[in-house]
Amino acid sequence: MKKHLAPFPLLLLFLLTFCCPYRVSATVACAAPDSLMAEAKGSRYREAVQKLSGAIKFKTISDTEDKNTFADEFIALHDYLENAFKELHSRLTREIINKQSLLYTWPGTDPELKPVLLSAHIDVVPVEAVSMDEWEQEAFSGIITNGHIWGRGALDDKYRVIAIMEAVEQLLLNGYMPERTILLAFGHDEEIGGNEGAGAISELLQERYQQLEAVFDEGLAVTKGIFPGIEEPIAFIGTASKGSANFRLTVKGDGGHSSIPPNETPISILSQAIVNINNNPFKAHITPSTKETLEILSNRLGGKSKFAMQHFGLFKGTIKKQLSKNMATDALIRTKASPTIIQAGEKENVLPRVAQAIVNVRLLTGETEESARAHLVKAISDERVEVAGYGTYSPPSAVAKTDTWVYQALKNTIETLFPEALVVPALFPGGTDARHYASLTDNIFRFAPQLVTPDDATRVHNVNERIALSVFDGCIDFYNLLIRQVADQEEYFVQIVNPGNF
Ligand SMILES: [Zn+2]
Structure with a gap:
């Protein structure tokens, strides 16, 4: 005992991310030079790696002093994403909320079904001036080297933004059509409370839909070797x-x-x-x-x-x-x-x-x-x-039930991508944008689809933040499968699992 x-x-951990390696205007192609593509060769999704690398270059910093200090960076990131995810932007409706947050709507074929929301954030915490020298790679470089993408936001939370968008892009290109409406909400102020981003998006969704089927946000993750007696990875899902x-x-x-x-x-x-x-x-x-x-x-x-x-x-x-x-x-x-x-x-x-x-x-x-x-x-x-x-x-959140089809769909997705993992619901001790969606559904799940090592955990909100290419790949696969699992009527979800076809 x-x-x-x-x-x-x-471990409270988050992840996220995105796109290609330079600032490009909306009209310039997001093409990476061969040398950079070569650095991404360890990835199955080399273009997506470039997209994430590029997204990290935007200094979308949440600033408590003046909320407009980095407004131009957010707007430039919006343009960049528009260029990087062409199919998504031609098929989904994009709304810009409070000038800096993004809400995408992918209408389902059955308007009777309640929508599912995927939440991530495009803002990052600042890089302390005194710690600049300690970064092995410049903090906003997005450099890809030795199997990692480096920079502020690589783990929290731009990688999830990019992985979600990439998954949607792939599904669209494959002709997939969801039955249930899928919403993508990318807040711009999660790190300072999220009132103007997720808070405003939540109000809009309340008016538009009243209720959602489920919300998937950052939160806990897959851990390994930190619980004596359990060798296999443990996937903690924040259900409260x-x-x-x-x-x-x-x-x-x-x-x-x-x-x-x-x-x-x-x-x-x-x-x-x-x-x-x-x-x-x-x-x-x-x-x-x-x-x-x-x-x-x-x-x-x-x-x-x-x-x-x-x-x-x-x-x-x-x-x-x-x-x-x-x-x-x-x-x-x-x-x-x-x-x-x-x-x-x-x-x-x-x-x-x-x-x-x-x-x-x-x-x-x-x-x-x-x-x-x-x-x-x-x-x-x-x-x-x-x-x-x-x-x-x-206030403390409601507790999401685990005997629901939507929890089972999430568990199923995790078990497909982390076949050895033990899936465990747990209390998430932190707070994320998810709290703003509390009135829309009790089915809120705080889970980042990545195996987090103790070393990774020390890099969040710290120097030398980076994400492994393999982790990023897995994240794209995860959202590709999760969307297919939850986008259709509940009775079909089990049949949709097709892990071999991302
Ligand atoms: Zn975060």
């Missing part, structure tokens, strides 16, 4: 995600000269409040989705783990205790509070009149902004500390 449950994994709330703690004082300070100052009171929050964690709770995760893994492990899960009522306490020991697994069983900003004082000999901190809280299924606030107030236990809601609040 102990040995097996402690390092329970869950935690919510997020922020609180501002404020302590006020009388100020004055630092030579004659009172026993307690706003800074010392605020510091104690933060220590109290740290010392009083939220209660551990194994939610139904995490219980499902544990059941599948323990079944596979057998022995003591299986026995403990079979007698869950009896071993619940021990299981929680084991999961609490590891940072990643602890985040799966409780709401977590982290102070992220602290501010007070301007001069070394002046007592500040106000000290403030922001606490970011990630909410477990069932938690609300109010219940989280009540917990913090109780943990702090000091009336001098004011605790107020701050910024954006996203």
